[in-house]
Amino acid sequence: MPKVTVDGQEIQVPDGATVLQACELAGKEIPRFCYHERLSIAGNCRMCLVEVKPGPPKPQASCALPATEGQEIRTDTEMVKTAREGVMEFLLINHPLDCPICDQGGECDLQDQSMAYGRGATRYEENKRAVTEKYMGPLIKTVMTRCIHCTRCVRFSEEIAGVDEIGAVGRGEDMEITTYLEQAAEHELSANVIDLCPVGALTSRPYAFEARPWELKKTLSIDVSDAVGANIRLDSRGREVMRALPRINDDVNEEWISDKARYQVDGLSKRRLDTVFMRKRGKLQAASWDEAFKAIARAKPGKDIAAIAGDMVDCETMFAAKALLKACGSNLIEGRQTGMDYDVSNLAAVNFNSTFAGIETADAILIVGSHIRWEAPLVNVRIRKAVKRGAKVFVIGSRWDTTYPAEFLGEDLSVLSKLPKEAAEAFKGAERPAIVMGGAALAKGALGAGLAFAETYGLAKDGWNGFNVLHFSAARMGGLMLGFAQKGGMKDIAAAKPKVVISLGADEMDFEPFADALKVYIGHHGDRGAHAADIILPGASYAEKDGTYVNTEGRVQFAEKAVFAPGDAREDWTILRALADALKVEVGFDSFAQLQAAMIAEVPALGEEGLADYGALPKADAKTMAEGTISAYPIKDFYLTNPIARASAVMQQCSSELLGSGELAEAAE
C-alpha cells in the first residue's frame, strides 16, 4: 500500500494503482479520454497529465504511471494547467466545431472537458483534416472526422466483446478507425462502443437527431430482453421512450448492455395493442372493456381458469393473476410456456448460483446446452473474463462462435455423466468448478444429470456454488418464486381443460390444446398470442409500469414506470383487478401498494432488492443419466426473441442484415 501525496493531501492507495487512480481517490478530477476503468491502458490521449515528483521535470500521463511510495503528485500547478490546455488545443486541431449538429452534444466528454480545461478560444487557422464516414452496421453511426483516436472502441471489441473487428488503420497522422472493409460490427454488444466513444464519432444510428439529452426524462429500469436483468436507464420524451442506456452495476451488467436491450425500445411504439379487441365471427374487432369483461364472465369459468405468464411480465402482474385464480379456486398457473417441466421443488437447483460476478472467478466451466452469446451476452462477457484468468471452458451442444477458446465435447448429453479424460481432469483439479445449464439442456431433462455432475465434481462447497442454470426469460425466476409451475408443465394445464385461459403476454406458448377455451390475452404487442386470442385486453410493457423482476441469479430488482401506456392500454394488474370484479371474486387489493404488500407477504424475498436466498442444492441421484442430443438452441434469432423486439424496426434490420435471415419483412398487422 504505497503512500502518496496528492496536492499536499497524503493518502494510501492500493498496490498496483496508477497515479490517476490515486488522484481520484484523493477526490481530484483528472480529465481523460482514452483511459477507461474497464479497458486496458492505452495512454494515447495525453489529457491526464499531472506533475509527479520524483521524476523528470515535465508533465506525465497519470493513467499509465504506477503510484509508488512517497510520490508527490500535483494536479493544480501552472504546468499542469498549461499542459492540459496544450493537449486540448492539439485535440481540437482536427476536431470539427460542429457541436450544434452533433448527437453527442450535451453528453460529450470533449465538449465538457474543453469547457473545463481548454483555452477560451482557438489559435488554429490552418485547414482541418476530414475523414470519410465508415459503415459499421445498422446500429453505429459514424462521423469519423470527430474521432480523436482514443482507441476505446478498438480495445472494447478486442478485450470485452472478444470479437476483433474494429481497428486503427494508417497509423500516423492519417490514422482512421474502421472495421475491416467497413463490414458491420457483428456481435451482440457492438453498440456499447457508442457509450464508450468520448466524442461524437460513434453515435447511435437509430437515435440519430432524435433528441437532446437535456430534454429527456430519465427513469431507472430493468431490461427484460433476457434474464440477466441488466440495469438500464430509459430516456423518454413525452409518451415515447427514446432510448435505453446501461446503468453501472458491477454485480449484474457492469456498464454494458446487449444491443437488443438497447435498441428494442423503438418496438415499444409499434404494433401496440391500444384498444380492447374481441373475436366476433372469427375476426378480431374493437370492443369496449365492459363488453370484454362481460364476455369473460359469461364463460363462467368457475375454477376452470388458467393463467400462463409470458417471458417479460413483472412479479406484480403474475401475483395479481395468481391471486385472481386463487380467488376463483384454481391453481393452474404456469410460466414455462414452451412446455418445459423441470423440477422446481428446490429453486437453488434452477438458479445461477455462482452469480455473474462469481463466474468470473471460476477455473473450469462446463456449458451444457446454452448458446450463451445469444441467451445472455453479458454472462458471456463474464465467462470470457474467466477464460482470460485461465479458466478452461467445455461445451456440450452444437457449435456456436465462442468469443474465447472453448472445447466442444459434442452434442450428446450423455457426455455429462462420463466426461472425456481431459475435461474430467480439469474439473477434478479445479478449485472453483462451474456448470452452466441452458434452456436446451433443461428441455431435454438434463437437470438431474447436471445436479449429479455437481455432486461428482464437488461444485458446491464452502463459499462457492458452481451450479448454474441460465434462463433467458426475464420473468422466469420471479415466476418460479411465485409458483408459476405445474409438475408436468404446460401439459398439466392442457389436461385440466380450463374454460378460460389468460395469457399474460405469453406469445411463445402453443394455443392448440386450448382450442375450446376462451383465450384472453393481456399483453402489449400484437404478436403470436394476440393472433390466437379471443379477447385482447391491452396491457403495459416493462417501460409503462412499476414492477419487480428477478434475474436468473435470483437477484430481485425494481423497475420504474417511464411513460404511460398508449391508448386504452392499462397497467396489467388493474386489468386483473377489474376482471376479479367481473368474475365476482375478492382478490384482496385495490391499489398497487396493496398488491405489492400482499405479494411480499406471500414471498418475502421479493420485497428485498438483492440476491434471494434459495438455500442449498438438493441431493442429487448420482445415477441420473442424461439422454438425447442438443443439436439446436431455443433462440433461433438473437434479435427477434420477444414481441417488443419483433415489433422493432431496428431489430428487424439487425436480424436481416447481421444474421442474414432474409429480406426485411413487412410489418404484419
Added chain:
Amino acid sequence: MADRSPAPDTPELRERWGAFEFTESYRAKADKAIARYPEGRQRSAVMPLLDLAQRQVGEETDTQGWLPLPVIEYVADYLDMPVIRVLEVATFYFMYNLKPVGKYHVQVCGTTPCMLRGSDGLFETCKQRGMKKGHVSEDGLWTLTEVECMGNCATAPMVQINDDNYEDLTPERLDGILDALAKGESPKTGTQEPGRHTSEPANALSSLPEMVDANHDYRKDW
C-alpha cells in the same frame, strides 16, 4: 505522402488473388519466422510473413510485389489472427505496398539532407523518364514514390530501388542506374562516388581526426 489505403476490393481482385497460397519455399520461410516466437505467439510473425507474401506476389507478377486484400486475409488466416489487426500493420509500414507497383520501385528520399544535396534533380530525372509519383509507368517497369529519411544522409542524395540503396547520386548517375536496370543488368549498389567505399568522409577528414588510429578521449577539449 503516399496513399496508404488498400487497393479496392473488387471481384477481379478476388478472382486473381483469392487462391493465393505460399509456395513451398515461402511456406518454409514463413514457418521458420513463426518458429522464432513462443508457442501461441505466432502472430508476432506478422511482419515477416507480410514481407514474404509481398515477395511472392512480386515473383508471380514480375514486380516488386504488393499486398492485395485476399493476400492480407491469407496471412491473417495463416497466423490465426483477426484480419483487421494485419491490416493495421500493413497500412502502417511503408515497405508494404498496398497498390500494385512496377518491376522497380524507385523510392527517392526527399527529406532535408537529400533535398539540400539535390534530390529535386533526381525527381526531375525520374519525371523526364515518364515516372509519376504514386503511379506505375506505362511499360510496367517503374513506380516512383517520394519517401522520408532512409538514414543515408552522409551519402545524400539517395534512392532506394527494391532491396538496394543507390547513394551519392546526381541526375546523370541515376539515369545510368535506371538505364542499367531497364536492360536487366545489376548496377553497383551503395555509393556511386568514385573512390568512396561506404559512407566514410568524402574528402579529407573534417571531424574527429584524432580517432583515425586509436580511440581518443575528446572530453578534455570540451
